[in-house]
Amino acid sequence: MDRISVMPKFILHDILGRLPDKDAARTSVLSKSWRETWFSFPILSACDKNFINLHELPLYPEGARLLSKLDTFIEYVSKRLRRLHNQGLAVKKLKLNTQYISNKMLVSRFHHVDEWIQMASESGIEVLELNLALSLDKLYNLPLCLTEAKSLTKLVLTGGIRLDPAFLNHSLKFFSVRTLLFHSILLGDERVMKHFISHCPLVEHLSLIHCLLYKPLSVGDPPGSRANYVKSLSLHGLQKLKRVEVQGIEDVYIDAPNLENLCYLAGIVHASFKLNLGSYKNLRWLSLLCVRVETWLLEQLPKIPFLENLILKHCSLCERINISGSQLKFLELTNCSNLKEINIDAPNLLSCEYSGKDEPVISFRGISNQLDVSAHIHLNHQDVDRLRQFIQNIVPQEVLTSLSVFIIQLYPIIESVDILQGSSSPPSxxxxQLSAVSDRQTCYFPVMNWLLSSCFPETISFSLHYSFKLREFMVYFYEMLMGSKKGECYCYSRGPECWWHGLKVVKITHLERIYENVEDLKAMLNALPLPRNYDEEFITFTLEL
Known part of the structure; x- marks a missing residue:
């Protein structure tokens, strides 16, 4: 007996809402009951790729065959919406995504999109997401009928959509909007975006990403010059705003006392950016990319009492920075220029990640026993002393027990490279983690001897990513560690013995299975399929002195 089909419609709709779009649509052929359930389903998500065979797309001519596919797509959306609208049923969500149909073909059918938005607005739409992926010379003008969508809670406009200045003459009724996202849209007037946002008094999540401002075309100008990035934005009175993401706007001022999450990416590299962060007493997350912050950030940080996450990527900083915060838990510094000294006073810090080409002195004060420190480094044969120097620049010494070094790309090491000079043993x-080495077997020993003379890790893992050839190297490495190649050791005749002589235990692990000898390791490596480009597996060696 089919007990699912006789369940109340709201339960069946909930089931459909949890399925992928294609699987939800397929339920309409199960039975008459499921077909009626599907046509009363208040969520419509339509993507043109579900109507076009992407593998055959290059073969489609700009003619009848592709037009037929487009008309099938339009008929499907129109039929679903018209049925809901005519029966007085709600349209909770309308999501349209057209990425593969050409601009020229879609433009001639924009009136259908207008009708869809009209019907959805009259049917109590709550979520509207449009992604039309058009070019600047073929834009879709958002219809004014959207101003009547009083029940709208989320509005997402992405690519190829133009907000006409006519919106300035209408009082928008977006009193329920909580999420507003504009991505790569075109503004007919710089005031339109502010007009939209100011009529969303309850907005909590705001994203403005690479929005463009229309510029009248002058004689001789190429088509692409008709639009420039929006240069400034000033917003006031957003009491409910909690999360903001801004990309590509140089001058930003946002009055939002309850802001918790702020992410800013400058439109140009190292653009100046100033906000009165001290007014954001509830700010928990701050992420800045390509920003010239210099002393400004250092002055603002103490004014943010509850900051937990600080991310600085490709920013221009001072040579010496002091980062403090009693509530700071996550800190990330990626490719920030000028850094020579980083002082961190964050007793509750749980994670610190550093990536860059410099070796700044990194000092911690009042560290937590749960702290994990990660460093991502690119190395080549000219950096023979860089790894050890970087590790020695981290203080206090206790931090090294939580330090993980990720060597993303190891360029060929010349065969003649020696281990670092000195009498002290390498820091533990x-x-x-190693992702790449030279393909030349003559480099195997110099590379590993150099790495393990720079530092001695408790564990070392090798990526099996498709683009790196590490399998032969891992076999060599294991044989070397187990003593078959100790005759190649670089110990000084009158100095202390190298790390190799103190090695007691070597354990190999892959997918929680332990391999105890080289034959088992070879068999496991030979049995592994070639990883796909999105797979990344690791083989881990545990070393014990």
Whole structure:
């Protein structure tokens, strides 16, 4: 007996809402009951790729065959919406995504999109997401009928959509909007975006990403010059705003006392950016990309008492920075220029990630026993002393027990490279991860001897990513560690013995299975399929002195 089909419609709709779009649509052929359930389903998500065979797309001519596919797509959306609208049923969500149909063909059918938005607005739409992926010379003008969508809670406009200045003459009724996202849209007037946002008094999540401002075309100008990035934005009175993401706007001022999450990416590299962060007493997350912050950030940080996450990427900083915060838990510094000294006073810090080409002195004060420190480094044969120097620049020494070094790209090491000179043993760290080495077997020993003379990791893992050839190297590495190649050791005749002589235990792990000898390792590597480009597996060596 089919007990699911006789369930109340709201339960069946909930089931459909949890399925992928294609699977939800397929339920309409199960039975008459499911077909009626599908046509009363208040969520319509339509993507042109579900109507076009993407593998055959290059073969489609700009003619009848592709037009037929487009008309099938339009008929499907129109039929679903018209049935809901005519029966007085709600349209909770309308999501349209057209990425593969040409601009020229879609433009001639824009009136259908107008009708869809009209019907959805009259049917109590709550979520509207449009992604039309058009070019600047073929834009879709958002219809004014959207101003009547009083029940709208989420509005997402992405690509190829133009907000006409006519919106300035209408009082928008977006009193329920909580989420507003504009991505790569065109503004007919710089005041339109502010007009939209100011009529969303309850907005909590705001994203403005690479929005463009229309510029009248002058004689001789190429078509692409008709639009420039919006240069400034000033917003006031957004009491409910909690999360903001801004990309590509140089001058930003946002009055939002309850803001919790702020992400800003400058439109140009190292653009100046100033906000009175001290007014954001509830700010928990701050992410700045390509920004010249210099002393401004250092002055603002103490004014943010509850900041938990700080992310700085490709920013221009001072040579010496002091980062403090009693509530700071996550800190990330990626490719920030000028850095020579980083002082961190964050007793509750749980994670610190550093990536860059410099070796700044990184000092911690009042560290937590749960702290994990990660460093992502690109190395080549000219950096023979860089790894050890970087590790020695981290203080206090206790931090090294939580330090993981990720060597993203190891360029060929010349065969003649020696281990670092000095009488002290290499500093011990928690973990090293290696993603690439030279394909030449003559480089195997110099590379590993150099790495393990720079630091001694408790564990070292090798990526099996498709683009890196590490399998032969791992076999060589295991044989070397187990003593078959100790005759190649670089110990000084009158100095202390190298790390190799103190090695007691080597354990190999892959997918929680332990391999105890080289034959098992070879068999496992030979049995592994070639990883696909989105797979990344690791083989881990545990070393014990």
């Amino acid at each position: 760290i928690k973990h090293m």
